[in-house]
Amino acid sequence: MIAVYSTALTLPFRGLTSRDGVLLRGPAGWGEFSPFWEYDDATCVPWLRAAVEAATQAFPDPLRDRVAVNVTVPAVDAATARGIVARSGCGTAKVKVAQAGQSLADDLDRVAAVRDALGPAGHLRVDANAAWSLDDAKRALPALDRAARGLQYAEQPVAAVADLARLRRAVGVPLAADESIRRAADPYEVKRLDAADVVVLKVQPLGGVRACLRLAHDIGIPVVVSSALESSVGIAAGVALAAALPGIGLASGLATVQLFATPVTSEPLLPTDGYLPIVRVTPDRIPPADPALTARWHERLGRVARLAGIDLAAVLQ
Ligand SMILES: O=C(O)CCC(=O)c1ccccc1C(=O)O
Numbered sequence: 654m655i656a657v658y659s660t661a662l663t664l665p666f667r668g669l670t671s672r673d674g675v676l677l678r679g680p681a682g683w684g685e686f687s688p689f690w691e692y693d694d695a696t697c698v699p700w701l702r703a704a705v706e707a708a709t710q711a712f713p714d715p716l717r718d719r720v721a722v723n724v725t726v727p728a729v730d731a732a733t734a735r736g737i738v739a740r741s742g743c744g745t746a747k748v749k750v751a752q753a754g755q756s757l758a759d760d761l762d763r764v765a766a767v768r769d770a771l772g773p774a775g776h777l778r779v780d781a782n783a784a785w786s787l788d789d790a791k792r793a794l795p796a797l798d799r800a801a802r803g804l805q806y807a808e809q810p811v812a813a814v815a816d817l818a819r820l821r822r823a824v825g826v827p828l829a830a831d832e833s834i835r836r837a838a839d840p841y842e843v844k845r846l847d848a849a850d851v852v853v854l855k856v857q858p859l860g861g862v863r864a865c866l867r868l869a870h871d872i873g874i875p876v877v878v879s880s881a882l883e884s885s886v887g888i889a890a891g892v893a894l895a896a897a898l899p900g901i902g903l904a905s906g907l908a909t910v911q912l913f914a915t916p917v918t919s920e921p922l923l924p925t926d927g928y929l930p931i932v933r934v935t936p937d938r939i940p941p942a943d944p945a946l947t948a949r950w951h952e953r954l955g956r957v958a959r960l961a962g963i964d965l966a967a968v969l970q
């Protein structure tokens with residue numbers, strides 16, 4: 654069984670106002686294949702491996718019965734940011750910064766409002782999605798650290814791993830690597846250059862839950878599991894990873910189903926008091942894509958499966 658979903662987002666996120674992807678069912682349950690449209694077919698191969706893993710294998714045994722998550726704050730105005738955090742019930746917030754068309758002053762206002770809503774005990778992280786130059790980052794991070802009254806870490810402030818390493822030695826703010834892991838030819842460069850305090854692992858781009866567990870073990874740097882803005886089906890795989898990682902001390906970035914205007918299930922994977930449960934998700938109310946988008950996904954799925962040497966007919970149920 655294959656179903657293509659499409660939903661509006663409740664707020665623009667990283668330039669997106671809608672999200673779509675494929676849900677597929679195999680003998681073990683549902684998996685999600687939802688690479689962003691700008692990715693070429695070769696880049697999509699690990700995304701498909703993750704979907705096939707979820708559909709054909711049980712998730713590894715969990716080490717805990719729930720997973721702490723951060724509320725994700727898009728690059729919205731300060732009042733909206735405050736409301737999102739206050740309503741979330743989460744003790745950790747991740748705030749998008751360095752959005753095109755916005756200024757550092759906008760980021761400082763948003764971060765200060767989020768600290769107000771979180772209270773002094775909350776953890777506050779920012780994510781610049783590689784948008785700053787090294788000089789921009791050296792200027793922005795100390796100011797954001799002050800506005801935040803202490804940043805837990807800054808995620809992917811600059812694009813190059815060598816610059817992450819330089820920045821880490823120049824500022825007192827801990828750094829996390831995201832794009833430097835999931836979009837890198839060599840995710841171990843971060844370890845070799847001692848470029849980050851935290852690595853962000855995402856199940857789909859890194860080829861599945863088991864591939865992420867191996868990477869976490871081999872890289873030996875504290876891990877944050879994060880979403881690729883999936884439906885509840887894909888988020889469930891992220892929760893399974895976070896639940897199976899030994900010694901996870903940091904909240905996961907998996908509370909993004911809020912951003913789906915129409916969830917794929919009547920029991921969407923949304924946090925209660927800052928935690929997600931460990932569940933298998935059955936999509937029982939998939940918002941359908943229009944015929945043209947459905948056809949594009951079927952074609953893409955076919956091309957990527959051929960490239961990966963995966964026989965989808967043998968996987969699906
Ligand atoms: O980590 C989170 O809180 C939410 C996930 C998130 O930010 C994200 C979602 C889709 C694509 C990229 C990213 C990112 O971390 O950069």
Ligand SMILES: [Mg+2]
Pocket residue numbers: 780782808809831832853
């Ligand atoms: Mg990120």
